[in-house]
Amino acid sequence: MIRNILLKIEYDGTNYSGWQSQKNSRSIQDTTEAALKRITGRKARLISCGRTDAGVHALGQIANFKTTSDILLYKLQRGLNSVLPKDIVIKEIREAPLKFHSRFDAKSKTYCYTIINGASPSAVQRDFTAYIPYKLDLPLIKKEAKHLLGKHDFKSFQAADKVERSSIRTIKRLDIKKAGNSIKITVEADGFLYNMVRNIVGTLLEIGKGRLKPGSMGKILKAKDRKLAGPTASARGLCLMEVKY
Numbered sequence: 098m099i100r101n102i103l104l105k106i107e108y109d110g111t112n113y114s115g116w117q118s119q120k121n122s123r124s125i126q127d128t129t130e131a132a133l134k135r136i137t138g139r140k141a142r143l144i145s146c147g148r149t150d151a152g153v154h155a156l157g158q159i160a161n162f163k164t165t166s167d168i169l170l171y172k173l174q175r176g177l178n179s180v181l182p183k184d185i186v187i188k189e190i191r192e193a194p195l196k197f198h199s200r201f202d203a204k205s206k207t208y209c210y211t212i213i214n215g216a217s218p219s220a221v222q223r224d225f226t227a228y229i230p231y232k233l234d235l236p237l238i239k240k241e242a243k244h245l246l247g248k249h250d251f252k253s254f255q256a257a258d259k260v261e262r263s264s265i266r267t268i269k270r271l272d273i274k275k276a277g278n279s280i281k282i283t284v285e286a287d288g289f290l291y292n293m294v295r296n297i298v299g300t301l302l303e304i305g306k307g308r309l310k311p312g313s314m315g316k317i318l319k320a321k322d323r324k325l326a327g328p329t330a331s332a333r334g335l336c337l338m339e340v341k342y
Contacts, residue, residue, distance in 0.1 A: 099163055101197055102170070104129075105189035106158040110149060111224045111333070112184065116158065117148040125149075128185060129160070129177075136176040137166040146199040146340045147206065150292070152332030154225060157188075159340045161199045199340075205269060207285040207339040208294045210330065212302075215278035226279075227334035233305035235280070239273050241304050241314035242282075245297065246271055252321040254300070256292035256329065264290055264321075283338070292329055300327035 106129065114122035118130075126143055133141045141162040149155055168176075174190040181187070211226045213219050218228035245251075245268050252264040270285040282301070284294055300317060303309045309327065317325045 098167075099165055099195065101161055101163050101193045101195045102173070103159065103161045103189075103191050103193040103197065103199070104143075104187055106160060107156050107186045107188050108154060108158065109184040109224065110152050110154045113151065115149055115151045115153065116145055116155075125158075125185060126160075128182065132177050132181045133162065133164075135180055136173060137164060137168055139164055139166055144199050146203045147289070147337075149335075149337055150295075150332050153335045153337070154333075155337040157339045158337055159199045159203070161193055161197060163195075202342055203288075203340050205285050205287050205341045206289060206337065207270075207283065207341075208289070209336050209338050210282040210284075210294060210298045210334045211336070212280040212282070212298075212334060213278055214275075214280050224333055225336070227331040229302060231306050233280070233302070234307065235273070235275060235305065237311060238301050238305040241311070242271050242273060242301060244315040244318055249318055250321055251290055251293055251318070253317050253323055253326045254293045254296040255290040255323060256296065262290070266290065266293070295330040295332065295335060296323075296326055298330040298334070302330065303327035 108125055114124050116125045118124050118126045130141060130143055141164050143160040143162050146159040170190050174187050177187045213226045213228045214233055219226055248267040250264050251266050255264050266286050266288050268284060268286045272283045274281050282298055304313055
C-alpha cells in the first residue's frame with residue numbers, strides 16, 4: 098500500500114547549501130532523504146513546499162514523500178531524529194491524502210528576517226541574525242513597506258532564476274517590530290520569488306539608512322527593474338516560519 102507522509106522540518110541552514118539537492122554540496126534534502134532510506138530501507142524523494150537558499154533556516158519547512166513502508170509514524174519520526182544531524186529535526190509527522198502536494202497545495206508561507214541593530218552584534222545569535230550597526234529610520238521603513246502589501250508584480254525584487262515564472266505575488270502581511278536592539282520583519286505571501294524576501298529587506302534597509310529617498314519603494318515596485326532595488330540581505334537572518342494549507 099502506498100502512503101503519503103508529511104514532515105514538518107526544523108533546521109539550522111548554516112552548514113548547508115540550501116534545501117534543494119545539489120551535486121557536490123551538502124543540502125537539507127539530500128541529508129533527510131539519506132536518513133529516510135536508512136530508517137525505511139527504501140529510497141524516497143522529498144517534495145518540499147519550496148526551496149530555501151544556502152544559510153537560510155526553517156522552523157516549519159513542509160515536505161512530503163510517498164512510500165510503501167509500513168513503519169509506524171512515531172517510530173519513523175524517532176528513527177529519523179536519531180540518525181539526522183543535530184541541526185535537522187523532524188518536528189511533526191503525519192499521514193496525508195495521496196493527492197497532497199507540499200508545494201502546490203500551499204496557500205501561504207511566512208518568513209521572518211531578524212536584524213541586530215546596535216553598537217555590537219550578537220555572539221549567540223550570529224548565525225541567525227544580520228548585523229546592521231548604522232542608525233535606521235524605523236518609522237520610514239514601516240511607511241515604505243506598506244507599498245508592498247497586496248497583489249503586485251515583484252519583478253524588481255526577483256533574483257535571476259533558471260526557470261521562467263510569473264513575478265505576480267500577493268503579500269498578505271508585512272509586520273516590522275523592534276524589541277531592544279532586535280528588529281523582526283515578518284512577511285506572509287501566497288508565494289515568493291527567488292531571493293524576494295532578502296531583496297525586499299535589503300531595499301528597506303537602504304531606505305532606513307537614508308541611501309534611498311522616501312517614496313523610493315513605490316517607484317521601485319512599479320519599475321519592475323531589479324537594478325533599482327537594494328542589495329540582497331544576508332541569508333543568515335532569514336527563517337521560514339510557517340506554511341499554511
